[in-house]
Amino acid sequence: MDIRQYVVDKAKKAKTAGRQMAGISTAVKNSALYAMADALEANADKILFANEKDIEIGKKAGLSKALLDRLLLNEGRIKDMAEGLRQVASLADPVGEIVRMWTRPNGLQIGQIRVPLGVVGIIYEARPNVTVDAAGLCLKAGNTVLLRGGSEAIHSNIEIVNIITEAAIGKGLPDGCIQLIEITDREAANIMMRLNGYLDVLIPRGGAGLIRSVVENATVPVIETGVGNCHVYVDSDADLTMAENIVINAKTQRPAVCNAMEKLLVHEDIADKFLPTIGEKLTALGVELRGCPRTCEILPGIKPALEEDWEREYLDLVLAIKVVKTLDEALEHIYIYGTKHSEAIITNSYVNSRRFLKEVDAAAVYVNASTRFTDGFEFGFGAEIGISTQKLHARGPMGLKELTTTKYIIYGEGQIRG
Amino acid sequence: MDIRQYVVDKAKKAKTAGRQMAGISTAVKNSALYAMADALEANADKILFANEKDIEIGKKAGLSKALLDRLLLNEGRIKDMAEGLRQVASLADPVGEIVRMWTRPNGLQIGQIRVPLGVVGIIYEARPNVTVDAAGLCLKAGNTVLLRGGSEAIHSNIEIVNIITEAAIGKGLPDGCIQLIEITDREAANIMMRLNGYLDVLIPRGGAGLIRSVVENATVPVIETGVGNCHVYVDSDADLTMAENIVINAKTQRPAVCNAMEKLLVHEDIADKFLPTIGEKLTALGVELRGCPRTCEILPGIKPALEEDWEREYLDLVLAIKVVKTLDEALEHIYIYGTKHSEAIITNSYVNSRRFLKEVDAAAVYVNASTRFTDGFEFGFGAEIGISTQKLHARGPMGLKELTTTKYIIYGEGQIRG
Structure with missing residues (x-):
């Protein structure tokens, strides 16, 4: 199997879906998030079945107790993931906000409007709840998402993504809006880090080693998160x-x-x-x-x-x-x-x-x-995709707004530059 | 000579100076900018002398007419550079702006305040006026700057940086606030692109080849500028x-x-x-x-x-x-x-x-x-460090505000997290 082609195909799907996502209304996005939440709860048994496989393999591989605990799902944790999605649905949609608008002496009206970033890449580790959190936040902000979770959680992640994707598409989100890289080779992650032209941003979520590797290897724009001394x-x-x-x-x-x-x-x-x-x-x-x-x-x-x-x-x-x-x-x-x-x-x-x-x-x-x-919820943002420790784009807890960008729109009546 | 050590030393100086710059008042920054402008005009002969060397070498090397024109300085162009600095001095200082401030139910007062980025790296090509423009904008926004211009303009750049640095320090800006990498080897630029921990952002200004090389090789955060089809x-x-x-x-x-x-x-x-x-x-x-x-x-x-x-x-x-x-x-x-x-x-x-x-x-x-x-002046920003074509941090014409970041400041009365 050509890993590069596989990753690029996933990214292409996310990019194509991203173009459609930008035009999806807040109402449709919210109904998709509620449907995703309901689907998680309704299919808890399937998720738990997949999770058991991960746990079993993890035990055989000698994962630490702490890691196994992070990996473990149960009814309560699935309910928490669903509630998280419902909470994201209840938050204000940042897309479409007119950040500022002004008129120039030549009559040009210039406005800065908030728009989705496009395709957000997330590279993360063992916790399967990140799959749901990240997908929910990215979709609400009008983005599509390319996910690359840890190998330990792969069965859980595949099941979760299948369930929430089906629910999202059922409510009108574009096919391809949530893409999971199911190949857990390091190579797939490395390819993802260099997907310029497909990925608009890459956010690593995990330990210092993961973050360092992403900062070192990525050519797509990265938001560095996490390390706090x-x-x-x-x-x-x-x-x-x-x-x-x-x-x-x-x-x-x-x-x-x-x-x-x-x-x-x-x-x-x-x-x-x-x-x-x-x-x-x-x-x-x-x-x-x-x-x-x-x-x-x-x-x-x-x-x-x-x-x-x-x-x-x-x-x-x-x-x-x-x-x-x-x-x-x-x-x-x-x-x-x-x-x-x-x-x-x-x-x-x-x-x-x-x-x-x-x-x-x-x-x-x-x-x-x-x-x-220092936390998106404690700051009152209602959600958090991570805490940026870099200075570009976002610094500190990142909520929905930090998953967007802006563009300038200019209304003219035939103005030309002198 | 150890090129790596040379570049790191320059970056260290810029970083140390950057810490002091953050505390410098608007009044001092403005008086430095005016002094830099005056010094350029007062030392025009020195700059023209250095520029003649660049032009002579360029002619021998067979540079194109267009490139030689970009390289060429004359009294008028020096006056334009000085006027540019005076204009930057007249712009509002973005540092210290309280972007927003709010109170949480637990009484914590959280504010987002605009602060300098720290050290801005600029890699650019033949035009020596970029040296002055970039230094002026970075200093006004409270940053220090690490400059790496093209080899064609090296004599002009060295002379310009000596003149404006002396003027800036004379008005109270920290020694080290403008650092020029005088080694024009490609290796020096490559080292600069990987100065994580020293450079807070790197902005390439030049043709598509330069920009591609920076995006491909940099591990520090980059703002991609320029290409417009x-x-x-x-x-x-x-x-x-x-x-x-x-x-x-x-x-x-x-x-x-x-x-x-x-x-x-x-x-x-x-x-x-x-x-x-x-x-x-x-x-x-x-x-x-x-x-x-x-x-x-x-x-x-x-x-x-x-x-x-x-x-x-x-x-x-x-x-x-x-x-x-x-x-x-x-x-x-x-x-x-x-x-x-x-x-x-x-x-x-x-x-x-x-x-x-x-x-x-x-x-x-x-x-x-x-x-x-699509231009910082035409949009009314009064200045422009480049036009961002990426979606992170800044998109479109970048003025002084885009050369800053924010931090959260939190006033408490003993609050702890429950």
Whole structure:
């Protein structure tokens, strides 16, 4: 089998369907999303049957418990996927928005109107719910989607795509609107990354390795998502109870996600007072602490932090702590080691809060709140396709609007350029 | 000499300076731009001396007349560059704009604020004025810039960069704010294309070959600019005098630029009437015509258009003409051969104008106006760094705003995620 031809054929179908999608009304898109949701629930048994195959193969292949859990579907998770689609249906359609419109001295009326991107490519890993989420968001924004999920979830993904595609087409979406690459070879993904002329954007969703591979190899435009080496800096005049609550929340509420705190910076004036209590509480919650030399003096018995600790995204119940002499030292540390995702200061100083907001270069910069809020739902976007850590096109949580582009429309009466 | 190290050092300087640039006030940036303009005029003799070297070498190397003209500087062109900088100084600063701000039910106040991109890379060809234009626009938007011009203009570029950098630093911009890669090896450009972590965006400005090479090789985010295979479609009930004026303007006013018309589509109902007159006028203006079979019947003696004619961007006084049976055929032709740059319909039909605006997927879609208006100045942006033909981040003419990104700032009172 010619893998390249196979991938290009899928992309061609998505592109042809994309041209039709752009003209589909909001009402039709919404009825398709509701039908997709209903079809998922009605065919739960088929999905679970396919998922069992994936789980079985995964167990034989020795997948970790965590990975198997991500892979696993059950009635509840299928219901959640369906509810997700219904929620997307209830969101406002970004397509057609007139972003701005103005008249030039020569009488030309120029408008910027929001339109779909075209074909969105998603490369993702084990979780089959991404298949449904991504398809729903892309379709609502008027795009078609080319999906490439992980090999571990292939049986689940094929079944899910069959079910939702049939439902979508039944309500009037174009054949080809959801394309799944069923070949799970690395080669198929590599071909997909270079589909200029077919793919308008490629969004990798997964671990740091996947994202790096896509950024390295893709020639189509990419939106980089995910990696978050997030810091919380507790300033000298912070409210220490507030600081404690935020640190515990940012570290432990869901440690495996990109907006969880990975590093704690503490001003030296309060380190003696703050670190023993927070250290004890974090340890009690199962967090492994690693510290700079000063931290290790205050919290004897914890591991010393190595250079690589300051760079790493643990995605786990591990926290490295550094005592800093000044706000400047904290800013410098974040500049050097941060991944421009989410950074927070806990302070009661007006001046320091302003400086932190201004000087930290990240997708989301917080004063007195947990980094865990960097999320499309928490921001009020109603949905999220990922969190962009790059600066082009979209930065931070991406909702439906970030899955669109604009074009200029110009109304003239015969104007020519002088 | 280690080319890689050389390029990385330049990029490092630009990055370090970029961090300082973000905090520089509009007033300081503007005074730097005015000082740069004054310095160009005051040192015109030095620039002309360096430019003479480039011209001399270029002549020996057998550069074409057109290329030598693009390379050539004179008092007038230096004055134009200086005026360009003064104009950029007079534009509103996009940095600091609060794009939107809202309060969540939990009391979090979330704002999206416009900030500089950081370091902008520009790879360009022979024209030394791009050095000044690009530096001015990048600095005004709070960025630093890493420039890589063509080897033909290297002496001019070095002199220009020395002069404007000294002026900029004299007014308080950070050392390193304008970095020129003086090694004109292809290798230096290739290294620049993969400077992830240093370059926030790379904008190629030049011919199709340069742009293709950047898109193919870059791992940093790229904004693709330029290629325009632009169509004008004259509908069955167009005002033929208006159509004539627009066609002549779009083809002949400046044929070597990307928003010039390259293809003319004519509805069959008016082809017999329209083509003889427009054919005669275009021929008189020196335009070489190539036609589909029906066009060749109406305009005997012109060359037949080959398949490759429909695909090509001539950038010259050449025009291919096709007679179409319907609006649908015109839309299909544009879909297949267009480069999503600028497309126009000349019509008096309300329905057809609406369909054209809706169904054509391009950066700029016109009704009854010349495609030549796709331009930052003509759109009223006051400046232009290029015309994006991709869909991510920016589409169409890019002004200062397109040289920025945003970040989210969040004001809390101790909120944690539940």
